[in-house]
Amino acid sequence: MNSKQQPSSRPNSGADTTSTSPSRWIPLIHLLFLIGLLSLLAPYEWNRVESENLQLPWLSRFFLYVNVDTTPYFILLLFSPLCWWLPLPLHWGFFSRALRPRLSLAWVEKKRSDKQWDWFAISISLLLALTSLFISGWTADHIVDTERELTLGDLPPAYHDEYSYLFQTETLLAGRTSFPSHPEAPELFDQVHVLNEGNMASRYFPGTGLWLAPFLAWGHPYWGYWLAGAVTTFFFFWAARELGGNGVGLLGGLIIAFSPGMAIFSNLLLAHHPTLVGLSLFLWAYLRMQRTSSFGDALLAGLGLSFAMLCRPMTAAGFALPFGIRQAVQLVRWCLLKIKKTETESSTRQIWLPVAGLALPLACGLICLFLYNQSITGSGWKMPYQLYTDIYTPRHVYGFNNVIRGEQKLGPKVLDNYDKWAENLTPALAVQNIQNRFLASLQWTLGIIPLSLAALVFLLTEWKQWSRWWLVFASIISLHVVHIPYWYDGIMHWHYVFETGPLWALIFARATQTLFRIWQQIDRPLMSVLWLAMMLAAFLTNLTVLPPLWGVSKLEIIVSNVAFSRLKHFQFQQMLNHHPQIKRPALMLIAHDPHDRHIDYVINSPDLKQQEILTGRYLPAQYPPARVQQIFPQRTLYLYDAKQNRLSRWNGTIWEPI
Structure with missing residues (x-):
């Protein structure tokens, strides 16, 4: 993954931070890294060993x-x-002659200057996409219930x-953006996030x-998400x-494809x-x-x-x-040049053509979103997301003191149990959320230790110069910043910053590219092997089991x-579809378990008339069974008591257990 100085006329990617002679500070920096990591990890390891089965040898x-982390x-x-000290020369002829040149930025620049297709890069990108597809399918094949396989x-x-x-998706497939509520008892069919x-x-x-529609119509909705993972891996490689x-594309693509969070x-x-x-x-x-x-x-x-904006x-x-x-x-720079009358026709084209190209799809996307909002809420400026929060979950509002502000706007249709899940966002909670999201994003992408080391290396080696790599790093920071004013840290503690x-x-x-260049300059080839071993260890602990380690x-x-909640929904759907005493058409009223606010069985298709078994909320005060x-x-x-796992039928007078 060697690099080459780019011409000054092109944007600086930061591919070259080399100097003719290695810095004398490099050994000292390596020593400080070693001491710092030992100081951090040794206490964890000591406490781990001393807290386990003390009858066994140390x-x-x-x-x-x-501890896999x-x-x-x-x-x-x-x-x-x-x-560091072992002078073991590594000479891999095939790698040096055939692979290494193709992994470098110089190879890419040569292909561009010669206006040739880079079939090596095309092959790698397609293999990475296929790897992502395989990992997604392999994840879906994990056994989660051995008794029923x-x-x-x-x-x-x-x-x-x-x-x-x-x-x-079902609504869009019907050629609509919404379906009418039930005319006489709409509250029975209040569905979470609908x-x-x-x-x-x-x-x-x-x-x-829109993305999910063709795959749901095909009958394989998850295939759309497997494909999305493959497409993401493909474009991030490029x-x-x-x-x-x-080389950088290959390594980045491998990490994305093998990420347990992505899987x-x-x-x-x-x-x-x-x-x-x-986004990719x-x-x-x-x-x-x-x-x-x-x-x-x-x-x-x-x-x-624009498409990413229409999603999140x-x-x-x-x-x-x-x-x-x-x-x-x-x-701004162009405007200053224009004021000084030093701008040229070429500089004007270089500025305004990209701006026009970026702005046109974004404008179209905003218009589409305006029309979508208009069709649902009656106002193009009022998003369904915002309206839902105002009516059903006011405590979940974006911003600090969300609970305090939300409680001032409580209405008759608040989903009280779910709404009270929200914590009041204070600066202390925001700091805790930032920490949780940051650590989880490292943990579920590759690993806390490898990515923390990479971040430190990046900051130490890139800070002296401006390069386009800073846009990538700044994007990570800004994704965290824009989600600070939300009280929940997210699914797996990170889904709000999943895209980091x-x-x-x-x-x-x-x-890795930077370290390999440095280690090559100071003749420490085994350090590169050690770094790759660290990445391999992360892949193994993330995806595989290796007893007894x-x-x-x-x-x-x-x-x-994830399977815990899925199994509950599976058992409920099995009861609906296969219980011998449920006669169709039916209406299944559900008394939810107040202690399990994250499982809600009121799930219907948009067209209520077409469903053989409707599920609805049990609201005896507002809608008595009669x-x-x-x-x-x-x-x-029928009435299903989720807490008691009990099914009853209305016989015209009372609920009769069945």
Whole structure:
């Protein structure tokens, strides 16, 4: 992953930070890293070993009770002095002659100057995309119920949000943006994250439903998310290639493809993967646009960002903020040149063509979003997301003191149990959330230790110069910043900043490129091997089991967590579809368990009339069973008590257990 100084006429990717002679400070910096890591990891390892089965020998306890976040890196750290001092030359002829040149930025520059297709890069990008597809499918095949031999992919969705996105997709497939609420008893069919105010519509933005629609119509909705992961990996490879060459792209793409967080989210019907499709296209096209000043590249970047905005507007804004600031700075510079009358026709084209290419798709996206809002809320300026929060979950409002502000706006339709889940956001909670999101984003992308080291290396080696790599790093920071004013740290403590994961992969690849160059200059080849061993250890602990060292991978931990909710929904749906005493058509009223606010079984298709078994809320004070039966005379009325796991039928007078 060697690098080459780029011509001054091109944007500086930061590919070259070399000097003719290695700095005398390099050995000292390495020593400080070693001491710092030992100081951090040694106490954790000592406490771990001393707190386990004390009857076993100390060394046995060390290897039998491995902490996958610290122990592998502590072991590798002990080998670092040996790797530093051992003069073991490594000569791999095939790598040096055939692979290494193709991984460098010089290779990329040569292909560009010769106007040749880089079939090596195309092959790598396609292999990385296929690897991502494989990992997504392999994750879905994890057994989560050994008795019934059920895999994760056999189960229905886990989260309220997923059912809302399915509701949205079914609505769009019907050629509509909403369906009418039930005319006589709308409150019975209040579904979490679905507006029900005269018309029923998902609270979420339409991009996810648009992405999911063809795959749901096909009957394989999760395939759309597997494909989204593959597309993301593909475009992030090309973005990293723009910055540092094929080697950087290969390493960044591998980390994205093997990320346990990416693997599990490719099996959740949430907005993140469709958003990443747009953002990855934006990043690659924008970086390419900086090199070419092409209207077409700018248009592609704008299309990607516009689609991401239609999925997750706040995330799209946070991701693109540093790039927008850079464009604004360039415009200000051009204006100053115009005032001084030193601008040229070529400089004007280089400024305004990219701006036009970026702005046109964004403007179209905003118009589409305005019309979508208009069709649901009656006002193009009022988002369904905002309206849902105002009516049903006012304590979940964005910003500090959300609970205090929300309690001043409580209305009759507040989902009280779910709404009270919110914590009041204070500066102390915001700091805790930042820490949780930051650590979780490292943990679920590659690992806390590897990515923390990469971040430190990046900051130490890049701070002296401006390069486009700072846009990538700044995008990570801005994604965290725009989500500070939200009280919840997120699913797995990070889903609000999930899109930082691929960016961290690029930062790790850049740090690796820098370290390999330094170690080559000072003739320490085994340090490169040690670094690759650290990355391999992360891949193994993230995705595999290696008894007796560790008995569960990070991926299996989160698969089990997701499967818990999915199994509950599966059992409920099995009861609806196969219980011998449920007569159709039916209306199943549900008394939810107040202690389990994250499982809600009121899930219907948008067109209530077409569903054989409707699920509704048990609201005896507002809708007594006798009145419900009058409203639905053609349906048999049932009551499911989720806390007691008890099913009853209305016999006209009382609830009769069955």
